[in-house]
Structure formats: structure tokens, C-alpha cells
Amino acid sequence: MALKQITFQVIGEPKPGGSKTAFYNKKLNRAMVVDASGRPGKQWRDSVKAAAMEAYNGPLLTGPLFLRVAFRLSRPKGHFGTGRNADKLKPTAPTYPCKKPDTTKLMRSLEDALTGVLWRDDVQVVHQYANKVWADIGWRPGAYVTVEELGGDDAGE
Numbered sequence: 001m002a003l004k005q006i007t008f009q010v011i012g013e014p015k016p017g018g019s020k021t022a023f024y025n026k027k028l029n030r031a032m033v034v035d036a037s038g039r040p041g042k043q044w045r046d047s048v049k050a051a052a053m054e055a056y057n058g059p060l061l062t063g064p065l066f067l068r069v070a071f072r073l074s075r076p077k078g079h080f081g082t083g084r085n086a087d088k089l090k091p092t093a094p095t096y097p098c099k100k101p102d103t104t105k106l107m108r109s110l111e112d113a114l115t116g117v118l119w120r121d122d123v124q125v126v127h128q129y130a131n132k133v134w135a136d137i138g139w140r141p142g143a144y145v146t147v148e149e150l151g152g153d154d155a156g157e
Contacts, residue, residue: 003149006118008055010048011142014071014132015041016101017109041109048113048143061119061149067128068146071106072135073097079134089136096133103130110143118147126150 022033079093080086107130111122119125127150135141 003151004056004058004061005146005148006052006056007144007146008051009142009144010044010051011140012044012047013074013141014101014106014143015044015109016105017041017112045109045113048110048145049117052114052117052145056118060116061124061147063124064126064150064152065119065124066146066148066150067107067111067125067130068148069107069110069128069130070144071103071130071132072139072141072143073132074141075134075136103132106130106132106143110145114147 020033022031024030025032075089075093079089081088081090107128111125115122
């Protein structure tokens with residue numbers, strides 16, 4: 001069987017997968033786990049799913065996977081000049097987005113969105129590379145994603 005590599009781009013502001021909160025639902029008689037941050041990331045996760053489904057229309061991947069993601073975040077307006085310099089970065093604008101959201105939570109949100117779309121479970125991601133950079137002039141915010149099958153089997157079950 002040939003190994004698959006799926007590459008796609010998600011347009012939109014990346015949103016993190018927040019911390020989880022668990023509670024007991026008496027009506028359903030079971031524990032529930034939800035994102036502590038609520039629903040702000042739902043639109044982002046829906047965009048991730050849509051982009052992945054457009055790029056790949058095959059069966060769910062079942063083996064070990066390598067996930068590479070480059071997140072591109074919008075710069076705050078304060079990084080730019082004003083007036084005729086509104087399209088120019090200030091010399092004091094930071095080179096890297098080393099504030100929230102953190103890369104790990106961005107990955108969590110993306111991996112959760114791809115579960116049941118590209119793979120059965122995000123535990124299949126055994127190797128990953130992620131970075132976050134500014135979506136500077138000419139770049140759109142979003143994520144550039146590559147999922148690659150590594151071969152072997154899913155014998156870890």
C-alpha cells in the first residue's frame with residue numbers, strides 16, 4: 001500500500017483548544033468533558049475540518065502519522081505605523097508571536113478537529129513539528145498542514 005501525504009491550507013485566525021473541564025451530568029448519568037473556553041474555537045475547528053475534507057476524501061488513516069503545521073497569526077494593529085505608514089511594521093514590532101495562544105494549544109485544537117476526518121484518533125500522531133509565525137503583509141492568517149503516513153501498523157493498540 002502506498003503511503004499517503006495530505007497537504008492543505010486553512011484560512012482564518014487559528015484558535016487554541018482550551019483546557020478541559022469535567023463535570024457529572026445527572027440527566028445523562030455520566031461524566032462530560034468540555035472545553036473550558038467554551039465555543040470560541042468552533043468556527044476555527046469547522047474551517048480545519050472543511051479544508052481537510054476538501055484535500056482528502058479517502059478512508060480514515062489508521063497507522064502512525066507525522067503532523068507538520070505552520071500557524072500564521074495576525075499581527076495586532078499596534079505593530080504597524082499610522083497614517084501613511086499604516087502598512088509598515090514599526091521597528092519595535094516583535095519578530096515572533098511569543099504570547100498567547102501557545103503552540104501546544106493550537107495543535108490540540110487542530111488535532112481534535114482532524115479526529116474522525118483524517119484519522120481515527122490523534123494518538124496516531126507519533127511525530128509532530130509545529131511553529132507559529134506572524135502572517136505578515138501578503139500572508140493570510142491560518143495554518144499550513146501536512147499529514148504523512150509513516151508506515152508500519154497500528155500494533156500499539
